[in-house]
């Protein structure tokens with residue numbers, strides 16, 4: 001089934017053509033309404049009445065619909081499940097930090113081909129890439145809950161394996177007639193797909209990059225993250241050094257802490273050696289549990305001990321306690337099963 005036309009994929013000029021708008025400025029008017037989450041032409045109050053009537057019911061305005069939302073009141077995060085045109089489900093999460101700022105955590109694929117051993121999404125395998133429209137629509141749905149000031153591609157999927165669509169969606173978020181979101185507030189997180197990092201570097205866009213390192217030991221990383229067998233640590237480091245060569249490009253290492261596995265003194269030492277020569281901060285993320293996976297979350301004592309090792313070896317780090325755990329919406333907890341084959345779009 002081909003993707004039904006979503007108005008979210010269209011520029012103001014395309015809207016004029018597709019909707020056969022008699023007045024070109026109406027393209028931008030509709031474009032702006034859509035970005036506000038208004039999809040009913042009847043509500044687009046600056047269009048003439050006759051035009052609103054004509055447009056109503058012309059075609060689907062979005063390719064996805066909300067099937068469930070869950071609130072985790074303790075930390076203010078909300079996870080949404082969206083049903084896509086082909087019945088696949090994809091999840092996205094709105095996170096709130098202590099300062100009242102909101103970050104939209106978006107998915108780039110249904111499932112993921114990377115099969116990281118500690119990640120629920122990895123257990124699904126890859127169903128398919130998301131189209132740019134489908135990525136944009138996640139943000140539109142989330143933004144109706146609260147306006148988001150930041151976006152992270154840390155939901156389902158490997159964004160660098162679907163970079164064209166991710167970049168198209170980012171161009172939309174950055175557009176001054178939609179959200180005018182600074183590229184510096186958008187983070188792409190990757191498991192370490194080296195050609196993707198090179199492609200991203202070549203765009204010269206000031207996007208933020210996060211690299212999920214998890215281990216600085218090839219043997220352990222091969223086991224935890226199969227992507228390491230294709231792009232081992234040395235190749236990854238070379239690509240990241242090149243990424244930083246032009247200057248001004250920042251990235252972080254994400255380090256999912258697995259109890260009793262990558263939190264030893266020798267793990268810290270290898271991490272310190274690995275980051276030498278890179279301008280990077282390590283983001284420690286204590287593992288979030290998933291019933292079907294065998295790992296354990298390190299307790300505070302173990303976290304504290306690993307931090308002391310990092311201090312000893314001079315590694316700069318922060319600890320990120322994931323939001324969204326109450327709704328299984330935290331890092332690594334997103335996975336969808338239901339796949340009803342449904343025809344309708346909205």
Ligand code: SAH
Nearest residue numbers: 119154157189190191212254287288331332
């Ligand atoms: N595919 C990309 C982005 C999505 S995963 C990537 O791997 O970077 C987003 C983050 O969640 C990554 O940093 C990943 O290491 C982390 N993560 C995955 N499973 C996790 C889990 N069970 N607990 C904590 N973090 C996890």
Ligand code: SF4
Nearest residue numbers: 112114116119122191
């Ligand atoms: Fe895919 Fe990222 Fe999960 Fe690995 S951690 S399986 S790359 S979503």
